[in-house]
Amino acid sequence: MSSNATNRREQLRRQQAAAAKQQRTTRIIGVIAGVLALVLIGVFAYVIVTSQQNKAESTPTNTALAAQIVPPNANADGNALVVAQGAAGTPTVTLYLDYQCPNCRIFENNFGQMLDQEAQAGTWTLQNKTMTFMDSNLNNTASTRAALAASCAATVDHYAEYHLEIYNNQETQEVRGSVGYSDELLRVTIPTKLGFTSDQLTTFQACYDGRATQDFVTTVDKGAYTDGVTGTPTLRVNGKDVNYSNVTSVAGLKELILASV
Template identity: 35%
Template sequence: MSRRVEQKKAARVVREQLARERRRQRALWTSVAAVVALVLAGMIGWAVYQTQRGGEYTAPPGAVADDSGIPIGDGPVTVDLYADFLCPACRQFEQQVGPTLDQLVEDGRITLVYHPVAILDRLSDDAYSTRASAAAGCAAAGGKFEEYAAALYEQQPAEGGPGLSEERLIAIGGEVGLDTGSFGRCVRDDTYAGWPAHVTEQAGRAGVSGTPTVLVDGATVASSAQAITAAVDAAG
């Protein structure tokens, strides 16, 4: 075999080896890219999961076991009320059904658990639902949750604009008998600012999709005085 032929064969072998090496490198980098993609997908999925969870929060003293609401009374039948302080239907509910709930509490028939959710932040310029709920947490800490909630409904702002200012929220506290010094510090320091998100998250887990929503011993009932009273009678 001539020297020229041997050189050609050697060159071909080298080319084949180089081609195999390039294929191996491509396969390696493809595998690396796939692993990186999986890792990134996992990181993104975890980030989404984290954003969907409630963040850190402080619940007002006396909140129920899962921190999702404020209990009023100590009767044997539990009535859960989910409401948003910016919700016009909730204001109407407070006016029309509130006295019935107050009477049931006073008669020792129910424990009313008030869940101040914040689902209507998008309908105000300043996340009013969250701010009002957090301020109500401060009122709960001061022992005036019921009175403060009623006052918030009496002075409910219109949807689509600014909510009540921080100073107005504090002034309402004074109007219902709270010490404006300690209550004002609680509001200004955002003591319970993270709590409304937790309340809202727990409401979603309970299947609540709108406000007002009423449950009597865990069963959803119509938001009327007659329906609630009938359900309490049946449960008691």
């Protein structure tokens, strides 16, 4: 056999081997591309579903805005909710809060009961001004929806305990973009736990679903900024800031409040 024939066969073998290798490479690339496509489809699907879930929590429901009402325990100016009315001539204690504010929850746990009990006893009038700036900080609507729910609870005479229960369900960590307080928690779980009657629950849910106190909540929030409040919790007595940063006891805060009149 001539050397030329041998060289041609060797050349043909190499060409066939190269072609087979290229074919295998092409198949592998195709498989990888297919897997990546499936992964991307899954990612896009997750993003869409998550977006829709967050959107569903952006407002209580998709029902039309109800006729606007002011809670029965609103103050005379319509820019705060009165927890308890003190005796004539006693000071007005105002607490500025945001339901997603961790320090507000701590303040409530430490001092809320005393503030409420003293107001019930007539020592002072206690009123809350609820803000919603944490919605922007955390990129959700939980502060607004919680404020709506609390004011709706006031329409069925359950404000104080509902207010506290919101804090009891505050997330342990601030997570930007999280739902915060779900509609299910606000409109079903909390009122059920607090023992709303059937009629009260119906009235409360109609108020929440229709956002019947939305104008009131907006007025309170804007009024807090007009008052010059830049952070929560802020405590004021007759409109004057109370610096409680060095207070270490419930008795100490009570003494400080009375000394600030």
